[in-house]
Amino acid sequence: MTDVDVWGEDRPLGRGALLLDVGLALGIGLLGLAVGATQSRWSVLAAVLLSVALAVRRVSWPAAFGLSVAGGVAQIVGGDVNVVADLAYAPIAFSFGAHRSAKVRWFGLVSAVAGVVVAGTWAALHQSTDAAGTPEVAVGGTITAALAALVLLGGWLTGFVRWQRREAVRAGIAVRLQSAEERRLQDLVAQEQERTRIAADMHDVVAHSWAVVAAQADGARYLLRSDPDRAEEALGVIGETARTAMTDVRQLLTRLREPGVADAEGDLAFERPEALVGRMRASGMTLDVRRSGKPPDDPALASTARRVFAESLTNALKHGDLTTPVRVEEEWQGQAYRLRVENARAAGQGEGESMGGDGTGARAMDGDGHGLRGMAERVGSAGGAMSAGPTDRGRRWVLCIEIPSATTEDAS
Template identity: 45%
Template sequence: MTTEGSPPPADVWRDATRVTIRRVAVDVGLALVFAGVLSAIQLQMSAAMVWATLVLSLGLAVRRVSPWLVLATGVAAALIQVLTGEIAAYGDVAYAPLAFALGAHVSSAVRRTALVAAAVAVAGAGLWSGLVGSEMFDASLSAGIGMAAVTAVFIGGGWTAGFVRWQRRQAIQAQVDAAFAGAEQKRIEELYHQEQERSRIAADMHDLVAHSWAVVAAQADGARYVLREDPDRAEGALSVIGETARSAMNDVRGLLAELRGFEQSPAVAAPIADRVIDRMRRTGLVIEHARYGSAHPGDVGDAAGFVLTESLTNALKHGDRGRPVEVVEDWRDGYALRVANPLQPGAEARRGTGHGLRGMTERVAAAGGRLSAGRQDGLWIVDVRIPAGAAG
């Protein structure tokens, strides 16, 4: 398994199976030695044996270069011996390494063709020896069985050994591929986790900055208006500004530490609904809050705190502050939240595509629920539904 930009799994046998000049030279050298020694021995017996040996030596020389030429040399040597009736017993030893090379070949077509050729060779050797015979022995049933057995040992055994080697290499390659696939899967999972963490931190940063600065702006405006007429209220507003700013600074430090990878830095705590409502009321926002059942901690509780904070922040920034915001929470069967705030006269509200709404939707979805938001009868309504048991 690979992805764009990542290296493919390694072919562990690439170097072992690669045809190089050095390896071909070694094969040619061994073939020459084989041909020279055995030809000298068999020349005293028959010229046909020498020709068969030379042809098989050619197969040894090219066994890495051309498997089809190897097959051709094996067939040609066999025909020479059958037509002349003389068996090159010493030279036929070359059939074993030739069959081994074909059985271990990477091409399935070569392996299958070589297997068929081996079966034909065993059957042909048995029939020829049993029915025709040669100058070395007379035709008989025992001769046919013996020749078939010897052929099966050299050609069939060589092919089987080569095929076993190919299977072992495939098994090792499969293990390597599985290890690469596992590593790649782990890398993708880590990248996904990192992306999820970045999205979460971005949502936390948006919620923190939007909420904090909305409160600060509202309180600053209020303090400016009542500074002379009601200094106590102005002082209270400035107190809220200071408290909000200090809390926001601490949370921002935590988020920045997370971005830098400081694991010891605590994550931004989820807002607590009652504290959020109290803070927003201190900005002058009128909130009619009703809660059914008892809130409980966990993923659902965290999502509820963040969604409520963002909804009230949007009501503070974009809603009609002269009219109350309705907040209804229901914890009796899962979690349900409805926040309805009046729109400013003439305001064109619609489902947005900004960070706030997207962040709320992602938080609720991560908790196993759904969120809808939109304009209805002059109100901006946020509706959340999280089934019981959907998340911790």
Template identity: 40%
Template sequence: MGRTGLRARLRDPALRRATVDSLIALGLVLVVGLMSAGVALQAAAGPSAVVVAAVVIAMPAALAWRRTHPVASAVTVYLCALLHLVLGVVAFSSDQMVIVPTDVLVLVALYSVTVYGPPWARRAALAGALLGALLLAVVTATWFGGASLWNFLATLLGVAGMVLATWGYAQFRRGRIERLESLLERARRLEIERDQQAQLATAAERARIAREMHDVVAHTLSVVIAQADGGRYAARTDPVAAERALTTIAEMGRDALADIRRILGVLRDGDAQAGTALLPQPVDADLDALVGQIRTSGVAVSLVRMGEARPLPPGAGLTIYRVCQEALTNALKHAGPGARITVLLQWLPGALTLQVDDDGRGAAAPSDGKGQGLVGMRERAALFGGTVQAGPRPGGGYRVRVQLPLPELGAASAVPAPLSPPTQGAR
């Protein structure tokens, strides 16, 4: 066994308890056990004296496992005490009876089994000790003849009182140990729950940051690529269009860089201590600007609003904006050239619906299977009890539909407003 394994074993509480009890038992054998054996050998002779001497040495030795195996230890001590009492392990003088010192260890065994043993063993140990007190009182009364009744009562009350006092203190001690173990177990559970909550919070924060980074970077790169492709073809015939494309690319790059710095700043500092104030998060009211950015890349995109707008729960507006942003990004990447995109934002009595349709290639568009856009959409909507549906739409193209539940409106506002014509510019 290496040093590491030895240190680990020495740190084991059960091993430490067994070691301490073994050392104490060894000391009792050398002091009390040998003394009692000497008393027994002096009081009598013959084989019975040798047996008794061995028994009184075995009594302190049995205390070596009083905490690891309390029932076995108590049974051994009790049987040894009964055996030496039956064999007459009592040293007699002319006028008194002398009991061997190891008899006191019966109280130690009673204490140990009461503190560390099961409930049935505690009751059995108490009954056995009281029975031993009765037997000792009978032996005392028998020896002292005329004063037998008084000696019987005095011995019975004295020994039984010590037994009950030991048992009562052991019960008190066991109660304190159980309360301490309960507190330790509670602290352990609280520590586990705290660690689990920290892990869940970390995972949720990582997922949130991953969604934000994906939405910002993927959308910006898609628009930049579209602008770069358009500007490259327009550079030959329309330098002004190429210049507009480069301007859009520069603006989009700066906005994306600012968003990434904001996200990383919060990740690093947890607040605005990085030296710049935190910018407000986009909400559903910013969809016009988002559609305008897509339109500058040359894509035909329109925004339709239905119903009566009303305040959203905190974070719901950001969810609508990010889902729309991701849906538009996917349409830019997969719908194909010449595709038209329609964004519908509909306020219903008990829900808010966002629907992004395109008439492009739909599910036939190639995909590397590594995108996390739909996963992020569903995670965002699930935070508010919403649902996301994505797939080919009737008549061709692709549709992304998200619905977030909202508090019910009154009867006066339950009828949605008429459908407005598609917007061709920022509202």
């Protein structure tokens, strides 16, 4: 991005810069005309040509180059050197050295070197016609070449140094702009990831809470006359579940309104394993839970495990047959995690689709598919694999999740 136009060089020349060039050209031109008037008409013509070249040097470099060459030729033909008019060569060469195009810069350098050679050669030959002796010829040519180099090469080199300095500034600005753009894109990605995570959390909270509420409400309705105490207990679970869900939703909305805010309140209430198992059992689910190992210190992995554990039980509650036990096997082995949930399918559940490790077939058992899809995304982001589908001729449903440890992944 070193083509950043910091100084507006890509825009048309401004009125102020143009007036500056015209004023400088008029000053040198008038003085050059005064000198040329004492020499010859060719010297006057050279002064006019060089002043016009100076005026258009930043408008059209080809025109400036052509006029400069013509001014030099006029002096060679007339045999007189207009010293004042030749001062215009310095800012003209400066414009070539400072030009943004590399071709123009190197063309200007070659032209300046050629100008020095021509000036020195002409001076030597001109000196030889007026005086005899080789030393005088050499001295005259050398002095003229040195003065031409001071004007032409000095002007070009000054412009080239200015171009280098501006390029350094452009490069620094380009790096800062690139860094800012990368940070902006990273922020956008982080925001999108955060929104996706919050959307998944919101689905989990709502799906879990309403599954529990629906199960308890159905139970309370049937028990209201036959067993008022159990019906009252079910209503209590409904109230507690609703309050917990509202707390979790408020926490998620806080994260959404204030991106990057620390989760000071800790985990969402619905995903705490002990409370989750208690709510499921209170909803009429018979759970056969076998848990081994201890969650690792990695909070991201532990959070993924808690959430897929909660969603898998919610899925079984919504779509399973609660008259048969739900078998849950959860195992931690260092950083590796394994979860297997098996439940009987409720009457009316079709064969559905199977979900492989790639997360396809998300509509298998979970109505709209968001639950299984969300679990597959969570497991995939942690480097694991998930499979879910019917078994035992469609009578049971099995969900398996495996998240290998880093050392296992490296070995494989």
